[in-house]
Amino acid sequence: QKEVEQDPGPLSVPEGAIVSLNCTYSNSAFQYFMWYRQYSRKGPELLMYTYSSGNKEDGRFTAQVDKSSKYISLFIRDSQPSDSATYLCAATSSNTGKLIFGQGTTLQVKP
């Protein structure tokens, strides 16, 4: 079993839809959680960085962490075609360089 599980999709939604992306994890020691966006043939871009449980909002993006159920979510409001990319969740047990990534979810937002 992978430490971080993520449905690879693909997920296809119409422009303007609310997108929900999810990950589960198995390591109770994970404390820091991240969401990255990766366009084709590019490096991952950090979208959200959260510590422990709770919500964090940044523009159209909201990250949620529920440590009791080991569940990580990213919501995208008013999705745009430019949001079409692969979204990667990641976690780490301490604030060091060893991130554990999910497989990534491919999102397509259709105009």
Next chain:
Amino acid sequence: KAGVTQTPRYLIKTRGQQVTLSCSPISGHRSVSWYQQTPGQGLQFLFEYFSETQRNKGNFPGRFSGRQFSNSRSEMNVSTLELGDSALYLCASSLPLGEQFFGPGTRLTVL
């Protein structure tokens, strides 16, 4: 502020050769981590360097090695290349603790 830079961006090598990849972190960042990304395995942690010392290491064979210089620039080396080493190699930099920012990656093809 300039981002993480990686050179070269593309490499083609043959089996048995060795390769050296370079990473320049964001100015002021002292921690550099390396990851391998493949379609089958996703993003996997290779190693992390901080202040010229390897702080963490992933589950890769000894053919994969790295180092960090006093200016925080880092190199990774893969010796005796195998076909399975074909991948996107990503470098990420961070302050001693905190968010990791990725470079564009080096795409290595082993023939």
